[in-house]
Amino acid sequence: PPTIYRNQYVPPGYLVEQVEMGFDLDPAETRVATRSTLVKNPDSPERDLVLYGHEMRLVQIRMNGKELTPADYRLDGETLRIPNAPDQVTLEIETALNPESNTSLMGLYVSNGNFFTQCEAEGFRKITYFPDRPDVMAKYTVMLRADKKRYPVLLSNGNLIEQGDLGDGRHYALWEDPFKKPSYLFALVAGDLVCQEEAFLLKDGREVLLQVWVEHGNLDKTQHAMDSLKNSIRWDEERFNLELDLDRFMIVAVGDFNMGAMENKGLNIFNTKFVLANPRIATDIDYFNIESVVGHEYFHNWTGNRVTCRDWFQLSLKEGLTVFRDQEFSADMIGTDSGRAVRRIDDVRVLRQTQFAEDAGPMAHPVRPDSYIEINNFYTVTVYEKGSEVVRMYQTLLGREGFNRGMALYFERHDGQAVTCDDFRAAMADANGRDLTQFERWYSQAGTPHVSATSEYDGHARTFTLTLSQSCPPTPGQEKKLPFHIPVAVGLLDSSGRDMPLHLAPHGNAPEAPTTAILELTEERQTFVFHEVSECPVPSLLRNFSAPVVLSYEYTDAELAFLMEHDSDPFNRWEAGQRLATRRLLVLVDKLLLADSVAQTFDGEDADVQSATARVPSAEQAALIGALRGTLRHAGLDPAFREVALSLPSETMLSEEMDVIHPHAIHRARLALRRMIAEQLREEFLETYHANQTPGPYSPDPQSVGKRALKNLALSYLCELDDEASHELMERQYDHATNMTDRLAALTALVNSRAAGRQDRLNRFFEEFKHEALVIDKWFTLQATARGTDVAAVRELARHPAFTLRNPNRVRSLVLAFCSGNPAQFHAPDGSGYAFWAEYVIALDAINPQVAARLARVMDRWRKYAQPLREKMREALERVAASPSLSGDVLEVISKSLA
Numbered sequence: 038p039p040t041i042y043r044n045q046y047v048p049p050g051y052l053v054e055q056v057e058m059g060f061d062l063d064p065a066e067t068r069v070a071t072r073s074t075l076v077k078n079p080d081s082p083e084r085d086l087v088l089y090g091h092e093m094r095l096v097q098i099r100m101n102g103k104e105l106t107p108a109d110y111r112l113d114g115e116t117l118r119i120p121n122a123p124d125q126v127t128l129e130i131e132t133a134l135n136p137e138s139n140t141s142l143m144g145l146y147v148s149n150g151n152f153f154t155q156c157e158a159e160g161f162r163k164i165t166y167f168p169d170r171p172d173v174m175a176k177y178t179v180m181l182r183a184d185k186k187r188y189p190v191l192l193s194n195g196n197l198i199e200q201g202d203l204g205d206g207r208h209y210a211l212w213e214d215p216f217k218k219p220s221y222l223f224a225l226v227a228g229d230l231v232c233q234e235e236a237f238l239l240k241d242g243r244e245v246l247l248q249v250w251v252e253h254g255n256l257d258k259t260q261h262a263m264d265s266l267k268n269s270i271r272w273d274e275e276r277f278n279l280e281l282d283l284d285r286f287m288i289v290a291v292g293d294f295n296m297g298a299m300e301n302k303g304l305n306i307f308n309t310k311f312v313l314a315n316p317r318i319a320t321d322i323d324y325f326n327i328e329s330v331v332g333h334e335y336f337h338n339w340t341g342n343r344v345t346c347r348d349w350f351q352l353s354l355k356e357g358l359t360v361f362r363d364q365e366f367s368a369d370m371i372g373t374d375s376g377r378a379v380r381r382i383d384d385v386r387v388l389r390q391t392q393f394a395e396d397a398g399p400m401a402h403p404v405r406p407d408s409y410i411e412i413n414n415f416y417t418v419t420v421y422e423k424g425s426e427v428v429r430m431y432q433t434l435l436g437r438e439g440f441n442r443g444m445a446l447y448f449e450r451h452d453g454q455a456v457t458c459d460d461f462r463a464a465m466a467d468a469n470g471r472d473l474t475q476f477e478r479w480y481s482q483a484g485t486p487h488v489s490a491t492s493e494y495d496g497h498a499r500t501f502t503l504t505l506s507q508s509c510p511p512t513p514g515q516e517k518k519l520p521f522h523i524p525v526a527v528g529l530l531d532s533s534g535r536d537m538p539l540h541l542a543p544h545g546n547a548p549e550a551p552t553t554a555i556l557e558l559t560e561e562r563q564t565f566v567f568h569e570v571s572e573c574p575v576p577s578l579l580r581n582f583s584a585p586v587v588l589s590y591e592y593t594d595a596e597l598a599f600l601m602e603h604d605s606d607p608f609n610r611w612e613a614g615q616r617l618a619t620r621r622l623l624v625l626v627d628k629l630l631l632a633d634s635v636a637q638t639f640d641g642e643d644a645d646v647q648s649a650t651a652r653v654p655s656a657e658q659a660a661l662i663g664a665l666r667g668t669l670r671h672a673g674l675d676p677a678f679r680e681v682a683l684s685l686p687s688e689t690m691l692s693e694e695m696d697v698i699h700p701h702a703i704h705r706a707r708l709a710l711r712r713m714i715a716e717q718l719r720e721e722f723l724e725t726y727h728a729n730q731t732p733g734p735y736s737p738d739p740q741s742v743g744k745r746a747l748k749n750l751a752l753s754y755l756c757e758l759d760d761e762a763s764h765e766l767m768e769r770q771y772d773h774a775t776n777m778t779d780r781l782a783a784l785t786a787l788v789n790s791r792a793a794g795r796q797d798r799l800n801r802f803f804e805e806f807k808h809e810a811l812v813i814d815k816w817f818t819l820q821a822t823a824r825g826t827d828v829a830a831v832r833e834l835a836r837h838p839a840f841t842l843r844n845p846n847r848v849r850s851l852v853l854a855f856c857s858g859n860p861a862q863f864h865a866p867d868g869s870g871y872a873f874w875a876e877y878v879i880a881l882d883a884i885n886p887q888v889a890a891r892l893a894r895v896m897d898r899w900r901k902y903a904q905p906l907r908e909k910m911r912e913a914l915e916r917v918a919a920s921p922s923l924s925g926d927v928l929e930v931i932s933k934s935l936a
């Protein structure tokens with residue numbers, strides 16, 4: 038497949054004004070008649086009328102009333118070119134599709150007997166031949182016709198104009214979207230669905246209709262999505278003055294979906310995972326995710342739909358910005374400072390664990406990529422999460438008000454247009470009179486910048502000098518990087534742990550001196566001098582993670598413990614604890630490797646670990662455990678914050694800290710430290726467990742969620758003891774749980790223990806929830822990621838009648854969960870995990886290339902692994918590469934990995 042380059046962008050030869058579509062829906066053969074009016078684009082050098090289409094039958098094509106024959110156009114792959122077309126064109130195209138055989142879930146497909154579409158990024162071209170590119174925006178009118186009994190509900194974008202019977206058992210619905218949109222935002226849904234609906238009053242006094250559509254039997258699971266939608270609408274009105282522009286806004290849930298959700302204009306289509314919730318089936322995390330994804334898709338209505346992307350290289354224009362908006366929404370919904378900090382910590386954890394790894398691997402690409410083979414492979418954590426960090430940095434540099442001014446100017450300039458990341462940056466700069474030229478490098482340079490800090494205190498001069506230097510490692514195709522514009526938020530703590538007032542100029546005595554300064558690092562190396570510093574401070578650097586960089590500073594253990602206890606920036610309090618824990622864990626890993634015990638211990642012999650890691654904590658370990666005890670007992674800290682502060686860095690995080698990854702040593706070291714912590718803090722954990730019960734009816738409010746998280750963390754530590762008392766605790770929690778959060782936490786702990794009652798409860802869980810697909814996904818995941826689940830066991834699970842490759846959620850719940858969430862077993866020294874991976878990538882590719890390509894990415898970091906794992910990973914990659922007829926999706930991932 039060809040590579041597409043950003044710098045080869047050419048405006049479309051023709052623009053589309055109006056599209057009228059008629060669908061005769063049938064699972065085996067759907068007929069689509071499309072009439073479009075087009076005009077030549079005076080701003081384009083392209084002379085031909087270019088349409089895209091594939092995987093359908095072209096029945097007829099007429100131009101200005103005359104049928105075209107193959108001699109009138111050139112069909113080359115997905116491209117249909119009509120040369121010498123007149124300036125004004127009416128195109129009438131009829132296509133025939135087979136939705137029930139469409140397993141890729143792109144274009145028009147059938148899920149559980151109902152019709153759905155997914156057109157982003159290039160699915161519309163599987164419905165009809167069209168200039169399917171985001172810079173072609175048109176108004177759509179859509180007529181849907183289908184059997185009334187089987188498909189009583191017919192939905193499309195915009196407003197319902199008319200509906201009625203056709204006489205022959207079929208009926209119709211006519212929809213009109215008043216807004217111009219790119220084809221990727223087109224959607225239809227047809228099926229036997231039911232909805233929860235509410236009238237909602239907007240700030241401007243207009244009443245709108247909100248609907249959440251689901252399959253029969255799920256109406257008891259829609260309230261939270263509806264509440265989240267209403268909260269999202271309010272939030273966008275209040276924070277950005279952005280109003281809902283339609284009379285009707287619909288959310289539809291579908292069980293087969295490649296991603297989380299899709300922001301089609303007025304007709305958002307969601308993975309059921311991000312809609313359906315009640316206390317019986319959904320965890321606190323599910324409740325949180327639903328709110329965040331509902332918000333995300335709703336916010337796209339302005340950032341993505343009203344103003345869209347000129348081309349797919351600009352994807353982060355809408356995705357980075359909308360992730361930033363949904364993160365801010367979630368933080369505002371929690372309200373408290375500490376709750377906000379926990380949200381920030383969670384977001385940064387994702388960024389570091391997945392995006393930093395992506396930036397350091399073979400698929401590294403800038404936030405605005407320069408090239409791609411398959412655009413579906415670029416819905417990445419770099420485009421989304423790093424893109425959001427880039428947007429956040431504007432807000433850090435310009436302040437909230439400055440950022441809002443930039444947003445207002447962006448909409449004033451570009452409403453109804455398809456634009457670029459440069460246009461967004463220009464709006465931010467112009468609205469604030471700032472030069473943000475250098476900031477462009479965040480969009481064009483891949484890789485995670487490293488900032489290292491050194492400091493010097495001069496007691497005589499009362500100055501504290503901070504020197505910051507930056508560098509960025511090479512990434513594929515980008516050997517050398519130029520300095521970034523990095524906002525570094527800094528505070529200084531005095532010896533009692535209080536923030537010092539900051540003076541960046543001599544003789545500063547402003548009474549209101551700030552206690553956090555935003556230093557702007559723009560050169561390779563820069564020095565910043567703080568004046569009137571009365572004693573040698575401990576610096577708190579990169580507060581609230583003010584830039585997506587790796588920051589190093591030679592803190593002593595004592596300084597980290599001090600920051601952990603006193604920093605007024607809760608993010609950095611957490612960060613200090615993570616740094617301390619990482620140090621202890623890496624020492625343990627080294628010890629294990631030195632004792633050369635990894636090979637023997639892999640078989641599950643704990644004794645070797647114990648000999649390499651004494652049962653009695655070393656002085657350094659004792660200091661860490663002491664600090665954790667302080668956090669656990671600190672009643673002034675929110676339970677949610679205590680939970681994140683007491684969680685050790687994940688195995689994946691630790692892998693990223695190592696030059697050569699030894700997954701088994703990492704696993705053993707982390708386990709050993711967890712056991713040590715559990716032994717030393719047994720009483721405190723028990724007390725915490727009992728003190729954080731949430732009796733009464735379930736509620737997903739932040740306080741209760743925090744308490745459950747802390748209680749269940751205490752449970753998971755206690756379960757490391759694997760004794761009778763802990764078995765009893767988890768069995769009791771499982772048996773008496775009144776919500777899925779507690780039930781799943783108990784079952785997860787049980788599955789990782791030797792408790793006698795574990796298999797019985799695992800079976801009961803399946804029986805009780807076998808009709809709830811989302812819960813069965815959890816059942817697969819908790820086993821796929823359990824410590825004792827080896828490759829043979831995961832293969833056995835894949836033979837379970839409830840497993841299928843057709844459903845992306847199910848594939849992710851078992852295959853992806855095992856390959857990415859159970860590193861100690863996946864990296865079995867005999868390479869059997871890699872063989873399993875290769876088999877599933879190949880099998881899945883024939884069904885759903887997009888999901889297969891996501892699975893393929895599990896091997897991204899293969900070059901970092903210790904031998905013989907590295908060699909065996911390479912062999913598995915080559916096995917996939919050699920497989921005939923791979924999709925472009927998988928081919929791109931595998932070939933970049935092996936390059």
Ligand code: HT7
Binds near residue numbers: 158299413
């Ligand atoms: N904008 C949506 C992207 C999306 C998608 C892309 C490719 C294939 C399937 C897809 N489903 C949804 C999701 C979002 O960011 O809101």
Ligand code: ZN
Binds near residue numbers: 337355356359
């Ligand atoms: Zn999005």
